[in-house]
Amino acid sequence: MARVYNWQIGREMPYWYPEHRPKRQFAAVFDTNKCIACQTCTLACKTTWTSGKGQEYMLWNNVETKPYGFYPLAWDLNLLEKLGAQNWEGERYSGRTIFEAAQPGERVLGWRPEDIDYANPNVGEDDCVNGVEKGAHFSGVHKSWFFYLARICNHCTYPACLASCPRGSIYKRPEDGIVLIDQGRCRGYQECVKGCPYKKTFYNTMTGTSEKCIACFPKIELGMQPQCFVNCIGKIRFAGWISKPENARADNPIDFLVHVKKVALPLFPQFGLEPNVYYIPPVNVPREFLLQMFGPNVDAAIETYQNAPRDKDLSGLLTLFGSTESMVSKWKRVEEQVMGYDEGGREIIRVPLREPTHIRQAFDAARGVARTNIS
C-alpha cells in the first residue's frame, strides 16, 4: 500500500493507491439543522436514476433519523464496533483507519449487508433518545433528541469502494473527483459494497453489477447542482468544489465553510476516506455523539454556527443555499447583499442578507374586515 496524506485526520495513512488528487474535487455542505426529513431529495434521486429493475431497493440518497435510523441497517454501528476505539489527539487521529485495520487477506475493514438490511429504509424515523414524557417542555437543554442525517455518496478522496475493487472497475474522475463504477467492466463481486463504510454502493440483482450515486455528473458538467440539492425544500445543501486546506480560498463557498470557518465537518473522518460531503452538525445533540460522528472540531463548529446571526459573512453565505440550480464557484458579500458567481466570474445569483418583510395589520381598516392568516 502507498502512503498518502489525509488532512481530515491530520496525518499520513496507508491507501491502496498513491495520492493523486483530481484537478478539482466535487464537494458539498449539508446543514443538518435545517433538514426536516421530507425525503424530497430521496425521491428526486429515485425518480431520476433508480427506477430500473434491480434498483427497487436502492436509495443513492437517503435521509435517516439518528441515532436509531439506518440505511442499510446498522451501517455505521457495525463498522464502529469492528474498528474498536477511535481516539483523537487534538486534530490528529491516533486510532486506526479502515485501511489500517484491514484483516489479513482483505484490502479494507468492511462488512457485507444482506438484502434484509435494506428492507426498512425508514427504520427509527423520528425515534427520540430518552423519549418525551407527559409534561415535557424545552427549558434550554435538549433532554430528548434526534436529528436527520441526509446521505449521498461522499465521493471520497480515498474511496474504500475503489480500493476494494479487485479489478479496477471503480474510478475517480480526474476532472471533478466524482467516483463512478464502470458499468461495462463491473462483474458484481460486491467488494465495493463490503468495503464502503457509508454503504453507498449497491448491488443490482438484475444486471449483476454494483451501482452508486453519480453526483448527477451530467448536470455537474453543465454547471448545475445535483437533483437532490436543487429539490431540497429545506435548502440544506450546497454543492461546489473543495481545495486542500493549504490552498483554501475564502471566496470559494465550500472552502469558506470547511476551511475558513470550519463550520462544516466530514462524516466519520476516522474511517480515513477523506469524504467530501461536509455537515454542519446539529446543535441539539450530545457532543459525545457528535464527536464520534464528525470528529474533534464539533464544539468549535457549533459555536461558529450559533454565532452566525452576528457573522454577516457566514449567515450571508448560508443564504445562498438552495438559491440557485447553478454551481456557485465564487461568492462575495457587499454590505447586505450576497452574490454567487459561476466559474467564468459571471454573477448568477444575488440574495439579500435578510429578505424584506412587510407585516400587515390584523385589521384591514379600508375594507373594515379582520385579516385571517390563511394564505
Place this chain on the structure above:
Amino acid sequence: MNVRSLAVVATVVSAAFVGCTKTEPPLSDSEVKAVFEKTLPSTVEDRIWERVPLHPAKLLLQDMVEPRLTQGSTSFVRVQSVTDGQKIAFRLSWSDSTLDDLPGPGRFGDAVALQMPAATTADVPAPQMGEQERPVEITYWSAIFQAVANGRKDDIHAIYPRAKVDHYPFEAASLKPGSAAQQEMAKRYAPARSLENPMAGPRTNPVQDLLAEGPGTIRPAEKSLSNGGGKYSQGGWSVLLVRPLPNGAQPGGRTQVAFAVWEGSHQEVGSRKMRTAWIPLSLGSAK
C-alpha cells in the same frame, strides 16, 4: 499422493457417482486425460463419462492476492475430459451441500471455471490468471447464469416473489410492450445492459468465455464460443463445459489446465475462490 489420501479421493469419487451410474470411471491421478471421441457428450449424464478417466483435482485457497480466501471450502473438483480434435469437453463435479443460484446483496452463486493458456507453448503463464502479454482463456459457468438459462424470469419477482413494484417508467402505458422505443427506454434504466456488459444479461448460455492477463484483468473474449450446462443433485454440482481446443493444442499433444470453484454460501466470489495449480492435460487422438 500417499495411500491415505488416495483412499479419501476414492471415497469422494465413489460418493459422487452413487445413484448416478453403476460403473465407476477409472482414476487418472497425475493428469487430466482427454479421451478422443468422434462425438462429444452433450450432458453430464451421458454414459460416455463412465469410462472417461477421472482426475480428482485438489483445490487450494486463493491466498496470493487480496481479497483472499482465508478459510477453505470445497476440497476437490473431479475432472473428466473428452475431445473430438476440434473441441474439448470437461465434466466437472464437486460436493456442495447448498444450491446457491440466487443473486442479491451479500448473496453469491455457486460457480466453476477452467483456465487454459491461450497459446500452447512449452512453458505456461502464471497459474493465477496468466500474466501480461501471456493471456489465459477462461471458461466460466455460474449457477446464477444456469438458473436464468433454465428459464428463470428476468424480473425481480423471480427472486423476491412478494416484491411490490409501483411502476417502471419503461412499462408506461404509452409504450407498446416489446417495441423498439420501449426496449430503448428499458435499457436506459439498466446501464450495464446498455454497455453490453456480459454480466447483465439477458442470457441463454450459462457459460462465459473470458480472457485474463493476471489477477484483476479478466475481460470478455472477443467471441463467445463455449457452452455447457450444470445440474445440481445429491449434494453436489456436475457441470459440462465445452470449448474449442486452445490455439496450438493438437490431438495427441499436451497442454495445461487449471480450475476454480466458488461456493456461494461461503461468500466466495471473484478472487475469493478455491483453485488448482496448473494440471497437465493430455489430448487423446483418433487411433
